[in-house]
Amino acid sequence: MMSKRIFHLRFFFTTALVSWMAMMVFTQLMAFANANQMEHGLKEYLPELFYALFFLSIYSFYKVQLGRSRDANLQELLWKVFVSGLIATIASLILKFIEDLFLSHSRIGENPLLTNLIYNINIGLLSAFFVSTFIVWEKFIFYQKTKKLILGWRIYVYTLLATLLISLIFSIVNFVLSQMFLFIILALFLLASFYFSANLKWVAYLNYKQKWKSILLFLLILIYIGYFFNYLWGVQMQQPEALVFNGMWNLTIMGFFIFIFIYTFISILVILFNLPTSSVFEKKLEEIISFQRLSQSRNAGKNEREVYQILLESSVSAVLADAAWVESKSGNNQDPLIIKYKIGNDEVKLITEIISKSKEKQIVNSDPITNLKTDRYITSIKNNRFKSVLIFPVYIQHEIIGSLILLKEISDGFNEEMITVIRTFVNQAAISIENFKLIETILENERYIKELNIAKNVQRSLLPSTMDHSSFFDISAYSKSADEVGGDYYDIYKVDDNRTVVIIGDVSGKGTSAAFHMSQLKGIFHSLVQLDLSSHEFMVYANNALAKGLDKNSFITASIYIIDKNSRTIEFCRAGHCPTLFFPKNAEKPEYYFGKGLGLGILRNNEFQEYVNNDKIQFKDGDLLVLFTDGITEARNRLGEEFGYDRLKELVFKNAIKNPEEIKNDIINALYEYCGTKSPHDDYTVIIIKFKEKI
Amino acid sequence: MITIQTEQEEEFYIIKVEGEVDASSSIYLDNKIGEVIKSHKKILVDCEDLKYISSAGLGVFMSYIHEMEEGEIKMVLFGLSDKVRNVFQILGLDQLIKMVESKEDAKKLVNAI
Numbered sequence: 101m102m103s104k105r106i107f108h109l110r111f112f113f114t115t116a117l118v119s120w121m122a123m124m125v126f127t128q129l130m131a132f133a134n135a136n137q138m139e140h141g142l143k144e145y146l147p148e149l150f151y152a153l154f155f156l157s158i159y160s161f162y163k164v165q166l167g168r169s170r171d172a173n174l175q176e177l178l179w180k181v182f183v184s185g186l187i188a189t190i191a192s193l194i195l196k197f198i199e200d201l202f203l204s205h206s207r208i209g210e211n212p213l214l215t216n217l218i219y220n221i222n223i224g225l226l227s228a229f230f231v232s233t234f235i236v237w238e239k240f241i242f243y244q245k246t247k248k249l250i251l252g253w254r255i256y257v258y259t260l261l262a263t264l265l266i267s268l269i270f271s272i273v274n275f276v277l278s279q280m281f282l283f284i285i286l287a288l289f290l291l292a293s294f295y296f297s298a299n300l301k302w303v304a305y306l307n308y309k310q311k312w313k314s315i316l317l318f319l320l321i322l323i324y325i326g327y328f329f330n331y332l333w334g335v336q337m338q339q340p341e342a343l344v345f346n347g348m349w350n351l352t353i354m355g356f357f358i359f360i361f362i363y364t365f366i367s368i369l370v371i372l373f374n375l376p377t378s379s380v381f382e383k384k385l386e387e388i389i390s391f392q393r394l395s396q397s398r399n400a401g402k403n404e405r406e407v408y409q410i411l412l413e414s415s416v417s418a419v420l421a422d423a424a425w426v427e428s429k430s431g432n433n434q435d436p437l438i439i440k441y442k443i444g445n446d447e448v449k450l451i452t453e454i455i456s457k458s459k460e461k462q463i464v465n466s467d468p469i470t471n472l473k474t475d476r477y478i479t480s481i482k483n484n485r486f487k488s489v490l491i492f493p494v495y496i497q498h499e500i501i502g503s504l505i506l507l508k509e510i511s512d513g514f515n516e517e518m519i520t521v522i523r524t525f526v527n528q529a530a531i532s533i534e535n536f537k538l539i540e541t542i543l544e545n546e547r548y549i550k551e552l553n554i555a556k557n558v559q560r561s562l563l564p565s566t567m568d569h570s571s572f573f574d575i576s577a578y579s580k581s582a583d584e585v586g587g588d589y590y591d592i593y594k595v596d597d598n599r600t601v602v603i604i605g606d607v608s609g610k611g612t613s614a615a616f617h618m619s620q621l622k623g624i625f626h627s628l629v630q631l632d633l634s635s636h637e638f639m640v641y642a643n644n645a646l647a648k649g650l651d652k653n654s655f656i657t658a659s660i661y662i663i664d665k666n667s668r669t670i671e672f673c674r675a676g677h678c679p680t681l682f683f684p685k686n687a688e689k690p691e692y693y694f695g696k697g698l699g700l701g702i703l704r705n706n707e708f709q710e711y712v713n714n715d716k717i718q719f720k721d722g723d724l725l726v727l728f729t730d731g732i733t734e735a736r737n738r739l740g741e742e743f744g745y746d747r748l749k750e751l752v753f754k755n756a757i758k759n760p761e762e763i764k765n766d767i768i769n770a771l772y773e774y775c776g777t778k779s780p781h782d783d784y785t786v787i788i789i790k791f792k793e794k795i
Numbered sequence: 796m797i798t799i800q801t802e803q804e805e806e807f808y809i810i811k812v813e814g815e816v817d818a819s820s821s822i823y824l825d826n827k828i829g830e831v832i833k834s835h836k837k838i839l840v841d842c843e844d845l846k847y848i849s850s851a852g853l854g855v856f857m858s859y860i861h862e863m864e865e866g867e868i869k870m871v872l873f874g875l876s877d878k879v880r881n882v883f884q885i886l887g888l889d890q891l892i893k894m895v896e897s898k899e900d901a902k903k904l905v906n907a908i
Contacts, residue, residue, distance in 0.1 A: 608850040653854040698887030
């Protein structure tokens with residue numbers, strides 16, 4: 101598959117070659133006819149027409165060829181121009197050599213046919229050279245482009261190319277432009293060339309070496325241009341009447357020649373004048389690059405050491421220090437990190453001592469907020485290889501985390517500007533290090549969040565996903581935690597179709613440790629529930645089991661309910677948990693069942709059994725049992741008032757007629773409405789049990 | 796959130812707890828009690844201005860029960876609001892920690908035990 105670009109290149113090259121050949125053929129025919137005073141019967145404008153075609157093709161060819169090299173640097177482009185000029189010149193010289201060879205042996209040299217042939221080959225060569233140079237120079241001008249510049253340049257180029265058409269029209273109508281008029285047009289082109297030659301911004305970006313190289317190349321290019329102009333001029337002087345096609349009077353060739361000559365010439369001068377200042381520019385550029393490296397180091401995820409390394413290198417090269425080191429107090433009482441440049445350990449120690457003792461310290465900067473005297477400067481040290489020292493502490497949030505020490509072998513070796521530059525470097529390094537540390541913290545936090553999510557998932561799986569229960573009652577439960585991991589627990593176990601055990605609990609504290617304690621409780625519940633214990637026995641065993649596993653400050657409150665259809669009883673034991681709300685269908689009001697109780701894990705010995713009771717309630721069909729955790733009653737509104745036991749009681753009373761699911765929803769909605777938030781502040785758990793009525 | 800003041804009155808060491816004892820502020824209470832029981836045998840906790848106590852706060856009192864028994868340290872809480880007292884009662888801590896109305900009662904109780 102041929103790419104579009106290659107196709108274009110081939111197409112333009114072919115048309116250029118064909119039209120150039122055609123021009124040669126017609127010129128030869130006309131020259132032959134002229135020499136023999138014959139009528140050739142050919143139109144006079146044919147050479148002009150084919151030259152215009154050739155020129156446009158060659159222009160398009162280079163436009164496509166060099167168009168790609170937008171990214172190529174100017175040095176490469178310059179080199180291309182130099183090479184194409186070299187080839188064109190050498191080819192032209194070879195022709196001249198052949199011509200001279202013939203001339204010295206015979207009179208063929210004066211043959212107008214040969215003269216025209218060689219002349220037209222030269223026209224082809226120089227047109228190609230001029231056009232390629234022109235297009236490269238255009239890129240130089242557009243090194244920094246503005247809208248105005250682009251517009252102006254476009255007009256200029258189109259005018260130049262339009263001269264091809266003008267020349268052609270003139271030759272068709274057989275009109276010869278007066279010399280005077282020709283000069284005026286060329287003078288306008290000259291002015292335009294000067295105008296565009298002011299665009300030399302690229303010069304500033306060349307370094308010292310590149311500038312010298314560019315001067316050399318530009319000079320050689322100028323010589324080629326001169327050579328070709330000289331050739332045209334020479335032929336014009338000697339035998340203009342023999343020429344069928346005269347390049348000297350061609351507006352286009354002259355227009356291009358004027359521009360590339362002026363631009364080349366001015367470039368050389370400007371580069372020459374810029375030579376002395378280039379070292380300063382280079383220095384500034386280097387500082388900017390160093391600054392960039394310091395700024396970018398955080399993106400590259402480099403560690404502290406590398407930031408210090410860059411700081412050291414940049415600073416040393418910016419102020420041309422003879423020696424330097426950076427030291428970092430990397431915390432954790434580790435040995436400080438020291439990176440040295442052209443200095444030994446002993447000297448570091450020695451200079452450190454001199455710095456701490458020296459009274460000739462000059463404070464050059466101080467921290468604006470803490471007013472700490474920061475950057476210090478010792479201008480002259482006696483009896484040491486180094487005469488001047490600069491000390492820059494590296495700060496993160498007003499805390500020194502390291503220092504940079506720069507040394508010079510001459511006294512008073514640093515100036516104001518150097519100090520400013522280094523301060524900027526040091527600040528940037530501090531930012532990079534701080535960012536680096538922040539990223540570390542963020543990553544660590546993310547890890548914690550992930551772990552917490554795992555705990556959350558584990559905890560969620562601790563709560564029953566389905567409420568498998570005996571068929572003589574309906575049950576509905578709600579549980580939501582305030583944090584990622586909560587401390588509320590409930591569970592249900594269907595012993596058989598007549599008996600079901602329900603547990604509700606609250607682990608003191610929150611977060612991950614609460615979740616662990618909760619899972620202990622779940623394990624205990626599912627082990628003990630199978631042993632057919634009384635509710636009191638259950639709590640005593642649970643307390644014993646938890647005594648070993650709970651933290652010193654932790655306890656668990658829980659209530660267990662054994663609901664039995666045969667005896668129509670709810671046997672329950674309250675281990676420090678919230679009271680149970682029971683609402684018999686025929687009663688006037690719901691009542692809280694307190695009874696004696698003590699939280700699990702508070703007394704971790706046999707005394708515990710004396711503090712908990714085995715209670716029993718008789719239930720009838722349609723009775724309502726409400727279990728909850730203290731998150732519900734202790735939920736507060738904006739004024740800090742608690743939701744309280746009375747409000748809950750009232751809600752249950754009002755909605756008792758509904759089914760458990762509806763009662764649960766009513767309670768939860770009322771609770772959120774009361775708090776004025778959509779997310780819980782504490783862990784909320786509520787379970788509604790309603791005994792079925794026989795219909 | 797919480798203010799803890801201490802004073803020596805006769806042979807009694809009084810810890811006054813003001814404000815709300817929740818998970819974060821309970822640490823201060825824990826530290827204070829832990830420090831006091833090392834050098835004092837008769838401790839009164841003034842809860843007159845204790846507005847709220849969370850389960851973490853209860854955990855602090857609970858954690859010293861065993862230690863106090865062993866060290867024959869006597870501690871009495873006084874001046875609890877109904878709400879705060881209720882929290883202690885629900886958990887059952889009122890069975891293990893003595894609570895009275897006034898400072899005078901508390902002093903008497905400490906000497907009586």
